[in-house]
Amino acid sequence: MISLLILPDEFSLFQFDRDHRPSATWFDTLPWYTISKTTAEVSVLCPTDAAASVASEANKTERGWRCFQVDAQMDFGLVGILASIVDPLRDNKIPVFVVSTYDTDYILVKQDTLEKAMGVLNKEKEIVIKPGESVLLK
Template sequence: MTISLLILPDEFGLYQFHRDYRFSTEWLNELPWYTLSKTSGEVSLLCPAQYHSTTTDPSLATAAKKNELGWRCFQVDAQMDFSLIGILASIIDPLRDNKIPVFVVSTFDTDYILVKEDMLEKAMGVLNRQQGIVIRPGSSVVL
């Protein structure tokens, strides 16, 4: 089985907010791509980094407890059936073995594996050497 990964050209930012932080629905709807997670201790937002200090009120840069810019994203280029086993591990394990930290987001359809910009070239080299993994350029998530 071949795993096709798309390397997205966009830079992403990861933001942590207090658990009770309230986003403007109007503002979230303006984002072209985001993932939002809420747990008992925090709210995390991943979105294109160009929205870091936009005209939102307040901006992500000031509203977040923590933020980390400079993430780049590999998208699994397939709809992932829940019965498939080991796809994500076959991508993450070689990165782990080469001491490349990752941040992973899964959706109903697919997975996104993010690495820091300064590790992108190394990550691409590691993944390109893996039998059964192919990396191709992807499209921007910013419309």
């Protein structure tokens, strides 16, 4: 059984130049974030309601993401968990953005597809969706 938490927060994805150095105050003020740096860019995903300092410096912004959190610590030997979640969404033409951490996975869908995504995932026998807590409260 795969347990998903639907987080109540809206998230935004921000893109910066590759050489951008995020301010230390970001990390002190943001309650939840993930940051990626590649040879082409720096990307930051964080709650929209906490993102004012980040948004003002971004080259591009994509708002309106909602997040399903896999409610388990994921063992690296597990196979197919993410596919079990993403494949039904793909089959129903629901775009996703996925972030993985050491402990778990986060599957994000746009707010305007959230209701459809919840309906699709609720039909999957091995998936249970429960309400999650706001990341802004932590």
